[in-house]
Amino acid sequence: MGFILVQILTGLSSAASLFLVAAGLSLIFGVTRVVNFAHGSFYMLGAYIGLTLVALFGDLFGRGHLAFWSALLCAALAVGAIGALVEIVILRRIYRSPELFQLVATFGVILVIQDLTLWGWGPEDQLGPRAPDLRGAIMIMGEPLPRYDLVLIAAGPVVLLLFWLLLNRTRFGILVRAATADREMVGALGVNQAWLFTGVFFLGSFLAGLGGALQLPKGGANLLMDFGVLAAAFVVVVVGGMGSIAGAFLAAVLIGQLQAFGVLFIPQSTLVMMFLVMAVVLVIRPFGLLGRPELVGQGRQMLDDPLRPTGWRFKALALALVALLAAAPLWLGDYGLVLLIDILILALFATALHAIIGPGGLVSFGHAAYFGGGAYAAALLVKYAGTPMSLNLVLAPPAAALLALAIGWFCVRLSGVYFAMLTLAFAQIVWSVVFQWGTVTGGDDGLLGIWRSPWASDRVAYYWLVLACCTAGILALRHGLHSPFGYALRAGRDSPLRAEAIGIDVRRQQWAAFTLSGAFAGLAGGLYAYAKGSVFPNEMAIARSFDGIIMVFFGGVQQLSGPLAGAAALTWLKDILFRLEMWRLLLGLAVIAVVLLFPQGLAGFLKARFGRFFGIRPELSA
Amino acid sequence: MTALLELTGVSAAYLKARILFDIDLAVAEREVVALVGRNGAGKSTTIKAVMGIQVSRTGAVRFAGRDVSRLPAYMIARLGIGYVPEERRVFPDLTILENLEVGRQPAREGAPTWTPEALFEIFPNLAELRHRPAGQSSGGEQQMLAIARTLMGNPRLVLLDEPSEGLAPVIVEQMAVAVGKLKQEGLAVLLSEQNLRFAGAVADRAYVIESGHIRFEGPMRRLLDDAALRSAHLSV
Numbered sequence: 001m002g003f004i005l006v007q008i009l010t011g012l013s014s015a016a017s018l019f020l021v022a023a024g025l026s027l028i029f030g031v032t033r034v035v036n037f038a039h040g041s042f043y044m045l046g047a048y049i050g051l052t053l054v055a056l057f058g059d060l061f062g063r064g065h066l067a068f069w070s071a072l073l074c075a076a077l078a079v080g081a082i083g084a085l086v087e088i089v090i091l092r093r094i095y096r097s098p099e100l101f102q103l104v105a106t107f108g109v110i111l112v113i114q115d116l117t118l119w120g121w122g123p124e125d126q127l128g129p130r131a132p133d134l135r136g137a138i139m140i141m142g143e144p145l146p147r148y149d150l151v152l153i154a155a156g157p158v159v160l161l162l163f164w165l166l167l168n169r170t171r172f173g174i175l176v177r178a179a180t181a182d183r184e185m186v187g188a189l190g191v192n193q194a195w196l197f198t199g200v201f202f203l204g205s206f207l208a209g210l211g212g213a214l215q216l217p218k219g220g221a222n223l224l225m226d227f228g229v230l231a232a233a234f235v236v237v238v239v240g241g242m243g244s245i246a247g248a249f250l251a252a253v254l255i256g257q258l259q260a261f262g263v264l265f266i267p268q269s270t271l272v273m274m275f276l277v278m279a280v281v282l283v284i285r286p287f288g289l290l291g292r293p294e295l296v297g298q299g300r301q302m303l304d305d306p307l308r309p310t311g312w313r314f315k316a317l318a319l320a321l322v323a324l325l326a327a328a329p330l331w332l333g334d335y336g337l338v339l340l341i342d343i344l345i346l347a348l349f350a351t352a353l354h355a356i357i358g359p360g361g362l363v364s365f366g367h368a369a370y371f372g373g374g375a376y377a378a379a380l381l382v383k384y385a386g387t388p389m390s391l392n393l394v395l396a397p398p399a400a401a402l403l404a405l406a407i408g409w410f411c412v413r414l415s416g417v418y419f420a421m422l423t424l425a426f427a428q429i430v431w432s433v434v435f436q437w438g439t440v441t442g443g444d445d446g447l448l449g450i451w452r453s454p455w456a457s458d459r460v461a462y463y464w465l466v467l468a469c470c471t472a473g474i475l476a477l478r479h480g481l482h483s484p485f486g487y488a489l490r491a492g493r494d495s496p497l498r499a500e501a502i503g504i505d506v507r508r509q510q511w512a513a514f515t516l517s518g519a520f521a522g523l524a525g526g527l528y529a530y531a532k533g534s535v536f537p538n539e540m541a542i543a544r545s546f547d548g549i550i551m552v553f554f555g556g557v558q559q560l561s562g563p564l565a566g567a568a569a570l571t572w573l574k575d576i577l578f579r580l581e582m583w584r585l586l587l588g589l590a591v592i593a594v595v596l597l598f599p600q601g602l603a604g605f606l607k608a609r610f611g612r613f614f615g616i617r618p619e620l621s622a
Numbered sequence: 623m624t625a626l627l628e629l630t631g632v633s634a635a636y637l638k639a640r641i642l643f644d645i646d647l648a649v650a651e652r653e654v655v656a657l658v659g660r661n662g663a664g665k666s667t668t669i670k671a672v673m674g675i676q677v678s679r680t681g682a683v684r685f686a687g688r689d690v691s692r693l694p695a696y697m698i699a700r701l702g703i704g705y706v707p708e709e710r711r712v713f714p715d716l717t718i719l720e721n722l723e724v725g726r727q728p729a730r731e732g733a734p735t736w737t738p739e740a741l742f743e744i745f746p747n748l749a750e751l752r753h754r755p756a757g758q759s760s761g762g763e764q765q766m767l768a769i770a771r772t773l774m775g776n777p778r779l780v781l782l783d784e785p786s787e788g789l790a791p792v793i794v795e796q797m798a799v800a801v802g803k804l805k806q807e808g809l810a811v812l813l814s815e816q817n818l819r820f821a822g823a824v825a826d827r828a829y830v831i832e833s834g835h836i837r838f839e840g841p842m843r844r845l846l847d848d849a850a851l852r853s854a855h856l857s858v
Contacts, residue, residue, distance in 0.1 A: 171723060178713045178724045185711045188673055189725045190699035190775050 002141025007260045009145055013152035013218075015256030017043075020159060020211030021229055022236040022248040024204035030180040030243035031200045034091060034102045035417045037365075038109035040230030042079050042205045045113060046212025047128075047221035048121050050075035054129045054216070068132050076210035083205020087198050093596055095197075099417055100363050104553045105595045107546050110226060111588030118223060119582065128216035148217045155214055159207070160249050167245075176200060180243060227542050231428035234421040235274055239281045241291020242418065250289055275429045279410060282422075286413050314561075325467055329460040337459055341466050343571045345528050348470040350551035350563030351477050352520035357552055358562075359481050360513050361493030362412070363420045366427025367521055367548045369407065372540030373400040374522025375529040376434060379447040389453040393469075393526045400522020401515050403430070408514035412507050424542065431540040446536035450529050466527050473520050474564070480516070489513050521548075550591055625684075626651045626810050627672065627703070627779055632681035634664075634671040641667040641677070643834045649779060649812050654805050656825035656842060657814040658856060664834040665814035666708050669783045672812075673698055673705050686778070702730055704777030708784045708814075710768040714757025718748055721756050721767055725774035733778040734807045741770040744803055762793035769800065780804060782813035786820045798823045818856065822846050830855045 025039045036042075053071035061067040086109055094101050134151065137144035167173035175196055179186045187193045212225070219225075236255055240247030255274060262273045281289060328340055353367045377399030378392040387395075407426045411419055434441045441447065456462045480486055491499040492506035499506050529535045538544065547570065554569045555562025573590060577583035625648035634642040641664050649655045657665050671679045675695050683691040690698050699705065713721050722738050729735040742749035745766040751759055756767055765785060772780060785801070786794045794817070801824040804811055815821040821828065821842070828845045830838035832855045838845065845851060 171726075174716065174720050174723050177716055177720075181713045181715060182711050184675060184695075185707065185713075186724060187694070187696045188675060188699055188705045188707070189771065190696050190727045191724070192696050 002143040006140055006143040006145050007264065008257065009140070009149060009153060011257040011260030012156070012253065013149035013256075014259055015252040016152040016156040017211040017215040018229070018232055018236055018255060019156050019249050019252035020207045020214070021233045022240065022252055023159070023163065023245050024207035024211075025233055026237050026240070026243055026245060026248050027176070027207070028200055028204035029237075029417065031176055031183065032091070032095065032197050033417075034095070034106070035099075035421060036201075036204070037103055037106040037230065038086065038113065039204070039208050039233065040226035040228070041110050041113040042083055042208035043212040043229045044117060044221070044223070044225040045082065046075055046079045046209030047216055047219075047225060048117055048126075048212075049078050049209070050213030050216050051121070051126055051128070051221055053078075058129075063132060065132050068129070072210070072213040072216070075213040076206050079209025079212070080202040080206030083208075084198050084202040086205075087201035090592060090596070091201070092194060092197070097595075099420070100357065100549070100553060101595050103363065103365065103420060104549060105592055107549070108588040108591035108595065111584040111591070114223065114226065115582045115585035115588070119585075121221070123223065125222040126220050128218065128220040131217050134217070146218070152214065152218070156249065156252070159210075160245065163245055172196075172199065227428070231425050231542075232274070234425045235278050237288075238418065238421055238425065239278055239288055241285075241288025243292070244288065244290040247288055247290030275426070278422075278425065282410055282413060287418075322467075322471055326464070329463060334459065337463050339571060339575060341463055341531050343568050344466050344470040345524050345531065346547070346551060346571060347564045347567035348473045348527075349521050349524040350548055350555070350567045351474045352517045352524065353548040354552045354555070354563045355477050355481060355520075356510075356514055356517040357549075359486055359490050359493065360510060360517075361490075362415065362510060362514070363417075363549075364411075364423045364514070364517075364545075365420045365549065366407075366423035366425070366430075366542075366545050367517070368540045368542070368544035369427040369430040370400040370404050370518035370521035371525040371528070371544060371548070372434070372535075372537075373403045373430070373518070374525030375535045375539045376441065376447070376525075377522065378526040378529045379450050379535040380441070382450050383447055389456065389530060393523070393530070396526030396529075397519040397522040400525060401519035404515045404518025404521075405511075408511050408518070412510040412514060424545065427540065427545055428542065431537055431542075434540055435537045441537075444537065446534055448534045450533050450535060452530050452533075456530075462531065466531065469523060469527055473523055477520060485509075485512075553591075554594060624651075624687075625649060626653075626686060627812065628682075628684040629668075629672070630682040630684070632668075632671055632679055632683065634667050634677040634679040636667065636677050641834050642671060642679070644681070645671075645831075645834075645836055647829055647836065647839075649810050651778075651810055652805065652808055653827060654801065654811040654813070654825045656821035656828045657812065657831060658816070658818060658821050658828055658845070659814075659831035660856065661816065663831045665816075665831055666783050667834075668831065669705070669781045669812070669814055672703065672781060675705075699775060699777075700727065702733055702776070702778035704772035704775050704780045706768045706772050706780065706782050706785065708787065710761075710764045712756040712759075712764045712767050712771070715755055717754060718752045718756055718759070718767055721771050722774050725771035727775040730776045730778070733776050734809070735776050736770075736773045738770075738774075741773060744800055745770055762789050762796075765789060765793070765797065766800070773804075777809065779810040779812065782811060784814055784816065786815065786817045794820055818846075818852070 021039060021043050025036060028034060028036050050072050053075050054068060057067040057071040090105050090109070091102065094105060131148055131151065134147040137146050167177055175186060175191055179193065179196055183193055186196070232255065236248055236251040239254065240249070240251030254277065258273045258277060325340070329337060332340065349371050353364060356362050356364050374396035377396045381387045381392045381395060407423070411422045411426070414422060435443055437443070451457070452462055456465055488499070488504045488509050492504055492509050496506050525539065528539065551566035551570050552563055553566065555564065555566030573587065574583070577586050580586060627649040629645055629647040632642060632645045633640065645668060647668065657668055659665050667677055670677050672683055673695050674691070674693070679691070681691070682689060685698070685701055685703060688701065690701060713724065716724070719738060722741065747763055748766055748770060751763065756764060759767065769782070782801070785797050789797065798820060801811060801813070813821070813825070825842045828838070828840065828842045829836055830845065837855050838851060
């Protein structure tokens with residue numbers, strides 16, 4: 001009995017930080033309609049800054065209560081200020097842009113913060129300081145419970161109460177709630193939205209920072225905290241209902257309890273349990289426990305020009321490009337060839353992702369799951385079945401497609417940012433399974449010895465194979481998007497109701513497209529595994545998904561030729577940046593700069609400049 | 623008579639569709655002006671063009687002698703233009719009182735200052751509902767709330783977009799009385815209307831708009847008396 005009680009209390013204490021992060025995320029989204037992917041980074045910053053301030057305040061004012069708690073509070077305030085700064089400098093300029101721009105921009109922020117944190121505090125995991133007078137444990141019915149857990153247990157409800165008072169009893173809160181419903185109308189009534197948004201960002205980031213600082217005595221600080229908490233916070237927000245603070249609390253408690261009890265029975269099962277809860281909730285209540293149907297469009301749809309078959313000049317150019325690439329081994333060195341293999345594989349991956357983001361209108365933030373899925377399918381077949389390369393490359397796409405089929409079934413029930421969060425959360429779960437199930441997948445050590453068949457063991461031969469596969473894959477995807485299948489997909493994106501009315505099952509169409517996209521991503525993954533001779537969980541990680549997003553984004557969302565340009569640009573950029581110490585920082589800044597400077601993407605920019613020559617009509621400015 | 627609001631050569635487009643062509647329009651201090659026309663003629667677009675929301679526009683918009691055509695909507699509102707949208711757009715989860723709070727702005731010289739209590743006198747129905755979420759009230763109540771919320775900003779000019787649309791006749795009458803009271807308090811009003819009877823009851827002057835062009839400008843009386851004019855531009 002005492003044991004169960006202590007487990008419940010442990011669950012409640014681990015819910016606290018999760019709730020703070022999710023509440024901030026939910027608040028920011030509710031008002032600004034921006035899903036702040038950098039929210040996990042704010043959480044991490046809260047922990048690191050807290051670490052420094054606790055030490056500093058301890059030296060200055062003695063190691064008493066006042067010094068400790070005010071250090072945590074100041075850390076949270078500092079993170080709030082950083083969040084406000086990010087809003088003012090970056091996000092304020094792109095509120096009217098499509099969701100993808102905001103997601104990419106906040107991802108740029110993640111990269112910048114990762115490197116700055118590494119630079120400031122070093123790569124080692126940091127132990128958290130103990131709270132004064134809260135060392136040790138108390139006994140509850142003969143079972144120990146860390147004293148500090150009591151603070152965390154209290155923190156959740158206290159913050160919930162303060163939040164409620166703020167939202168219901170202050171003018172700021174009333175404006176926040178009004179803006180959540182209709183921000184344009186709030187502006188028309190004379191409220192300066194810019195400062196309201198900045199205030200909301202401050203508050204949301206403050207909560208994330210507080211969450212990070214408060215968990216210090218329990219969890220310390222490390223550089224993986226950002227993505228770890230991000231996926232969990234997404235699950236909490238999706239389960240609780242976007243924009244609902246009470247829902248976030250409820251969901252955080254639920255997930256906390258699951259983790260506390262799941263650990264007892266099947267230690268590795270917590271993520272799978274989280275997945276199950278999310279799946280059940282989404283099937284019963286697609287918008288979460290206390291959520292409401294998503295508000296669609298607040299004046300930021302883009303008018304896209306219809307896709308047109310390209311002119312003969314463009315086709316000639318494409319043909320010339322393929323010919324040039326085929327002849328590459330004649331004029332390119334070994335290193336260049338390796339780079340080209342990467343570019344081609346990533347171009348296929350990006351093209352597959354683009355099919356679902358551009359024409360499908362669904363921003364998948366977890367496509368690494370299918371890329372990695374294909375790679376692991378091939379690698380596992382080598383390890384456990386010993387099948388030859390050609391067969392494995394044929395089997396990798398269907399394996400990835402199967403994964404996409406299962407995950408897509410849940411995801412296409414939602415759209416917009418929910419879809420993005422859900423795909424990311426699922427991908428994170430797939431990654432965790434691979435990472436944790438070491439006996440089968442090799443865990444962190446990956447799977448080595450994925451050797452190519454003798455006929456392709458030569459680098460040039462494999463390069464030609466990759467070129468053939470990727471060209472065929474990209475052409476097949478292009479063809480699909482110019483076929484009735486593609487028309488129906490775009491019809492569903494542009495006007496779901498009208499598409500339904502003329503007999504298109506939009507959801508099924510999206511599901512099929514998602515699965516197809518997964519299959520091609522799987523092909524890219526399979527080719528990648530053989531190119532490297534090994535597979536690591538990294539191929540499934542969030543960073544890989546973001547690579548795909550950035551390639552699509554660099555290339556321009558509504559450009560079919562974009563992913564190729566994007567893949568080349570990113571690979572080239574990374575190749576240069578990797579040699580530098582703070583490449584993430586530079587990449588992040590580059591990404592942010594592209595968002596702010598080239599809202600059409602690189603290929604869109606080129607098209608606007610040179611498109612006429614290739615028989616492509618220039619884009620009308622929306 | 624100097625104009626409080628003056629539109630000169632205003633054109634407006636919604637996304638890529640052009641709706642307004644070279645509109646000239648003026649509203650004087652303490653004047654109630656009706657903008658009448660058929661469905662889709664450009665009445666709401668004209669009103670939105672004043673606020674600069676949802677449409678892109680060219681041309682000059684001057685308010686109280688100041689060029690406002692480059693200002694964001696919230697600045698225009700702060701200068702003393704109150705906007706009541708056609709769809710009312712009350713905040714459904716907020717109570718009536720909270721809705722009024724969102725509209726509250728500091729007192730303004732040359733315009734009456736409103737409090738919730740003063741507004742409840744003009745719109746008595748709202749008084750009893752003050753603690754109820756606005757989403758639970760009827761269409762007529764929401765229309766009254768939308769006007770009251772705008773008045774909390776102490777405007778000098780109120781833009782009323784289709785105030786009688788979709789309301790029961792008895793509520794339309796109450797609306798007419800309310801508009802009369804605003805005029806009494808010294809406010810100027812620009813309203814768009816399809817309901818000529820309502821417009822005739824409250825307005826001093828009228829503009830007739832058709833396919834994005836102004837076809838008539840003159841005293842309301844003349845429009846009401848001229849059957850040929852009405853059938854040319856207004857009859858369906």
